[in-house]
Amino acid sequence: MSEIKTAAYICSGCGLGDKLDIPQLGKIALKEGKMALVRDHAFLCNSAGVQMIRDDIEKEGVTHVCIAACSRRAKTEAFHFPTVAMTRANLREGVIWVVAEGSEHDEVRQEMADDYVRMGCAELKKVKLPQGNPNTTLQKRILVVGGGMSGLTAAFEAAETGYEVVIVEKQAQLGGWANKLWKRVPFKAPYAEPQATGVAELAAKVSAHPRIRVHLNSTIAETSGAPGRFTVKVAQESGAVTEESGAVTEEAIGAIVQATGFTTYDIAKLPELGGGQANVVDQAGLEALAQAANGGVLKRADGKEIKSVVFLQCAGQRDETGKHLAYCSGHCCATSIKQAMYFKDANPDTDTVVMYTDLRVPGMGEDFYRSAQSKGVIFTKGKASAVEAVGDSCKVNFKDLILDEATSLDADLVVLATGQVPSAGVNLDAWDKVVSEADGGSEAAKQNKSEMQKTSILNLAYRQGPDMPQFKYGFADSHFICFPYETRRTGIYAAGPVRRPMDMLQATEDATGAALKAIQAVENASLGRAAHPRTGDLSFPMVRLEGCTQCKRCTVECPFGAIDEDERRFPVFNEQRCRRCGTCMGACPVRVISFENYSVDTVGSQLKAVEIPDEFSEKPRVLILACENDAYPALDMAGLSRTVYSAFVRIIPVRCLGSVNTIWITDALNSGYDGVMMMGCKKGDDYQCHFVKGSELASYRMSKIGDTLTQMGLEPERVSSYEVAITDNARVAKFINEYVEQLVNMGPSPMKGFG
Amino acid sequence: MSEQNQQAVARYRNNFLKEVEDRVEDGEWVKMCMQCGVCAGSCPFGPHWEHSPQKIFMMIRAGKREEVLASDSMWMCTSCYNCIVRCPRKLPITHIMHGLAHYAHRLGMAPKGQPTREIARLFWNNLAKTGRVNELKFSLAMYFKDGFVQGIKNLLAMQGIGMGLMKARRLNPMEILGGHKCKDKDGIHKMIAKAREIEERKQGYAS
Numbered sequence: 001m002s003e004i005k006t007a008a009y010i011c012s013g014c015g016l017g018d019k020l021d022i023p024q025l026g027k028i029a030l031k032e033g034k035m036a037l038v039r040d041h042a043f044l045c046n047s048a049g050v051q052m053i054r055d056d057i058e059k060e061g062v063t064h065v066c067i068a069a070c071s072r073r074a075k076t077e078a079f080h081f082p083t084v085a086m087t088r089a090n091l092r093e094g095v096i097w098v099v100a101e102g103s104e105h106d107e108v109r110q111e112m113a114d115d116y117v118r119m120g121c122a123e124l125k126k127v128k129l130p131q132g133n134p135n136t137t138l139q140k141r142i143l144v145v146g147g148g149m150s151g152l153t154a155a156f157e158a159a160e161t162g163y164e165v166v167i168v169e170k171q172a173q174l175g176g177w178a179n180k181l182w183k184r185v186p187f188k189a190p191y192a193e194p195q196a197t198g199v200a201e202l203a204a205k206v207s208a209h210p211r212i213r214v215h216l217n218s219t220i221a222e223t224s225g226a227p228g229r230f231t232v233k234v235a236q237e238s239g240a241v242t243e244e245s246g247a248v249t250e251e252a253i254g255a256i257v258q259a260t261g262f263t264t265y266d267i268a269k270l271p272e273l274g275g276g277q278a279n280v281v282d283q284a285g286l287e288a289l290a291q292a293a294n295g296g297v298l299k300r301a302d303g304k305e306i307k308s309v310v311f312l313q314c315a316g317q318r319d320e321t322g323k324h325l326a327y328c329s330g331h332c333c334a335t336s337i338k339q340a341m342y343f344k345d346a347n348p349d350t351d352t353v354v355m356y357t358d359l360r361v362p363g364m365g366e367d368f369y370r371s372a373q374s375k376g377v378i379f380t381k382g383k384a385s386a387v388e389a390v391g392d393s394c395k396v397n398f399k400d401l402i403l404d405e406a407t408s409l410d411a412d413l414v415v416l417a418t419g420q421v422p423s424a425g426v427n428l429d430a431w432d433k434v435v436s437e438a439d440g441g442s443e444a445a446k447q448n449k450s451e452m453q454k455t456s457i458l459n460l461a462y463r464q465g466p467d468m469p470q471f472k473y474g475f476a477d478s479h480f481i482c483f484p485y486e487t488r489r490t491g492i493y494a495a496g497p498v499r500r501p502m503d504m505l506q507a508t509e510d511a512t513g514a515a516l517k518a519i520q521a522v523e524n525a526s527l528g529r530a531a532h533p534r535t536g537d538l539s540f541p542m543v544r545l546e547g548c549t550q551c552k553r554c555t556v557e558c559p560f561g562a563i564d565e566d567e568r569r570f571p572v573f574n575e576q577r578c579r580r581c582g583t584c585m586g587a588c589p590v591r592v593i594s595f596e597n598y599s600v601d602t603v604g605s606q607l608k609a610v611e612i613p614d615e616f617s618e619k620p621r622v623l624i625l626a627c628e629n630d631a632y633p634a635l636d637m638a639g640l641s642r643t644v645y646s647a648f649v650r651i652i653p654v655r656c657l658g659s660v661n662t663i664w665i666t667d668a669l670n671s672g673y674d675g676v677m678m679m680g681c682k683k684g685d686d687y688q689c690h691f692v693k694g695s696e697l698a699s700y701r702m703s704k705i706g707d708t709l710t711q712m713g714l715e716p717e718r719v720s721s722y723e724v725a726i727t728d729n730a731r732v733a734k735f736i737n738e739y740v741e742q743l744v745n746m747g748p749s750p751m752k753g754f755g
Numbered sequence: 756m757s758e759q760n761q762q763a764v765a766r767y768r769n770n771f772l773k774e775v776e777d778r779v780e781d782g783e784w785v786k787m788c789m790q791c792g793v794c795a796g797s798c799p800f801g802p803h804w805e806h807s808p809q810k811i812f813m814m815i816r817a818g819k820r821e822e823v824l825a826s827d828s829m830w831m832c833t834s835c836y837n838c839i840v841r842c843p844r845k846l847p848i849t850h851i852m853h854g855l856a857h858y859a860h861r862l863g864m865a866p867k868g869q870p871t872r873e874i875a876r877l878f879w880n881n882l883a884k885t886g887r888v889n890e891l892k893f894s895l896a897m898y899f900k901d902g903f904v905q906g907i908k909n910l911l912a913m914q915g916i917g918m919g920l921m922k923a924r925r926l927n928p929m930e931i932l933g934g935h936k937c938k939d940k941d942g943i944h945k946m947i948a949k950a951r952e953i954e955e956r957k958q959g960y961a962s
């Protein structure tokens with residue numbers, strides 16, 4: 001970009017003109033902010049106001065616009081000038097709506113507004129209009145890993161939307177688990193009878209689809225690249241049904257849906273419930289018997305007709321001893337109900353008992369449950385303690401939880417409702433350990449590493465390991481609380497039971513969603529834009545490699561595995577994998593990473609633009625670095641609900657607390673701020689951080705800042721952190737007021753006047 | 756064991772749920788209970804009986820025939836209908852309770868001396884005899900249901916009220932001699948007999 005021409009526009013509408021001295025703000029923008037052009041307007045977001053700005057852009061050659069009006073989150077459609085760089089000074093939500101009413105507050109209110117104008121102008125001079133990632137890629141083909149119900153659905157939906165799809169399935173035919181089912185739990189009204197799975201029809205449609213290519217007997221040997229430019233090597237096992245056996249085919253791929261499903265929990269691990277006995281099967285085993293019966297009376301493996309059957313729910317699930325699965329697989333109650341109906345439908349006189357502690361039938365399952373009850377399936381609330389083989393049948397010892405007594409039931413067959421174990425590939429935590437041991441020269445670790453590699457599903461050629469990270473209990477990654485489809489591997493989405501335990505209906509819905517996410521990913525990549533959560537963002541991290549010390553912090557800390565390393569150990573940014581969180585920028589000790597419109601400088605210049613009153617003024621200054629995803633909206637909401645908070649704070653939104661470089665903190669304290677508040681999303685196991693690890697990394701970095709503060713002769717309380725959710729508008733004001741009070745009691749920062 | 760009871764046991768062996776479904780009024784609803792316990796929590800008699808409706812239904816499914824039929828719970832039901840309006844599965848609980856009480860009574864398995872059952876029995880016998888309730892005889896029967904001595908005690912205790920009622924001409928001592936009857940006493944008897952016959956046919960006692 002050649003010449004830059006700055007302009008500030010100050011709005012006096014929405015009560016701003018009544019509460020603030022607008023001409024003074026204009027003077028500040030001109031004199032201190034050094035704006036080339038300053039205008040005010042009584043109603044800046046109306047068509048006349050917007051036209052005024054447009055005219056300046058077109059006729060006056062304005063390239064940089066600072067809007068001093070409402071929050072950057074408000075009126076985004078009116079203030080949409082895609083050809084210029086822009087900053088916003090938040091005078092409405094950030095000043096007049098939160099500073100207490102009354103003329104006694106006029107002075108502090110005006111000071112706050114003055115500062116926000118200074119900050120907006122200072123930032124404006126440092127930002128550039130993002131040009132978009134120049135490495136746009138046009139590959140939009142979608143790879144679906146796994147050809148079960150989820151994979152088939154994802155593939156079919158994506159293909160029907162117009163995208164080319166490649167399916168890689170390790171078995172010799174499509175269909176996965178669904179092939180093994182006699183019927184499925186009903187997914188259509190009236191939800192009363194088991195329904196046909198329809199898997200054969202779906203597989204046939206997929207196989208015949210002109211936009212879908214299927215690789216059977218195949219696995220993925222390597223996935224390299226990034227969204228929009230993945231190269232996937234598909235290895236065909238020998239004995240294949242199609243052309244070249246043992247061959248490796250290369251596919252150019254835009255995005256990936258991983259629908260690798262689950263295996264059942266091994267009943268051999270449940271000997272106390274009869275696992276291993278001849279007349280005890282799991283739900284998969286029962287499906288096999290039902291398929292063999294083909295609608296007739298079900299018979300055991302020994303050929304005996306089954307006259308009584310007991311289903312034991314939660315077998316090896318929801319286990320609190322740590323021995324078995326800790327979670328509920330969600331589908332198994334409805335599955336047992338369905339299977340009990342196999343018996344009742346073939347012979348109403350079969351004794352069928354479903355033994356549960358809590359019957360969980362989500363969705364329309366309640367209707368299905370009722371239907372089974374009216375067919376005469378008996379539901380007993382009880383907990384089985386042991387299943388014994390007695391003669392030709394089984395004895396189930398259990399505690400009846402309603403009648404509160406120990407008792408037993410005899411049955412020809414016992415079915416254990418075991419859970420789903422995800423097939424999510426390599427656990428990256430274990431992988432990291434093995435890799436570092438292998439790098440240390442351990443032969444055993446090297447061996448171990450290659451064994452682990454064989455279990456990988458995606459075989460990603462990423463520095464961060466061969467599969468996506470795993471969430472709880474070995475399920476594939478998911479931003480579970482806020483954005484369940486999102487994983488930490490951009491452009492790679494998990495769908496179906498590999499992501500969380502689920503039934504077939506949920507899996508097909510999940511797969512449809514994942515297909516749409518994959519489509520979004522390839523479309524964004526093709527335009528050089530970011531994917532979720534900064535969807536459409538054109539900025540991307542740029543690194544000045546001359547300054548890089550190869551410390552590897554960015555590579556390690558990037559939550560999304562976007563950064564690889566070259567042979568000389570310099571970071572290699574894969575922009576299409578990057579989510580633009582700025583965590584790398586916050587991590588970099590030599591500050592060589594920046595975005596066109598967000599950098600150490602854009603924030604640094606803002607915080608330095610604030611006028612710090614001297615220590616005798618009794619006006620402390622507190623810098624708030626607020627995450628733009630939750631904390632900043634919560635602060636805006638505080639304004640919207642006219643919740644008063646201290647006028648001594650100056651707020652700067654940041655992309656993520658992970659992007660906070662400690663230099664900002666030290667700079668702020670050096671320039672005489674009395675304290676710094678960091679506001680970000682919840683961290684930990686149930687994190688809500690939009691960038692998953694950002695707030696956690698920030699808190700780790702801040703835990704180390706104490707020494708620096710002591711060296712500066714400052715109390716550690718001068719920096720404080722808060723977890724703020726988007727709904728916390730009332731709490732956030734309380735945090736501010738309490739912290740300011742605490743600082744007033746501590747007295748002014750000794751750094752004042754040295755800045 | 757009464758004859759009817761023997762017959763029922765023979766017929767249903769250990770499938771008590773089936774027996775209830777066939778023979779107890781609204782018994783086919785029992786299998787639809789989902790054991791939520793809302794009825795148990797709603798019944799004003801909660802602490803005073805042996806088994807809540809929820810438990811009764813579970814016991815039926817568990818085949819606890821003797822215990823269910825001998826339970827006093829069904830007799831404690833006051834027909835307040837709290838449970839019916841609250842049951843998420845819409846079980847006609849009150850009706851089932853009465854159905855069970857009736858069935859237990861028929862089989863001769865209802866708890867002996869259970870006061871509400873006793874009142875019901877005395878009331879019915881009194882009514883069925885003449886087609887009209889003879890209040891004096893009914894009250895006396897009530898007083899003496901626990902024996903002669905207790906009967907005298909009850910009489911003495913109620914003396915004041917009795918005298919008051921007589922003074923107000925609300926109680927006619929002459930009723931003790933036969934008393935009022937309805938116009939067609941035989942007709943009433945025939946009607947009751949017919950109703951019983953229909954019921955027996957419907958509930959399969961005849962077979």
Ligand code: SF4
Nearest residue numbers: 558578579581582584
């Ligand atoms: S840390 Fe964030 S901004 Fe940096 S490369 Fe990774 S995803 Fe992109």
Ligand code: SF4
Nearest residue numbers: 798832833835836838
């Ligand atoms: S109707 Fe009978 S069983 Fe139901 S709540 Fe009332 S008293 Fe209890």
Ligand code: SF4
Nearest residue numbers: 788789791792794842
């Ligand atoms: S309220 Fe209804 S469903 Fe719940 S326990 Fe009572 S009878 Fe059963």
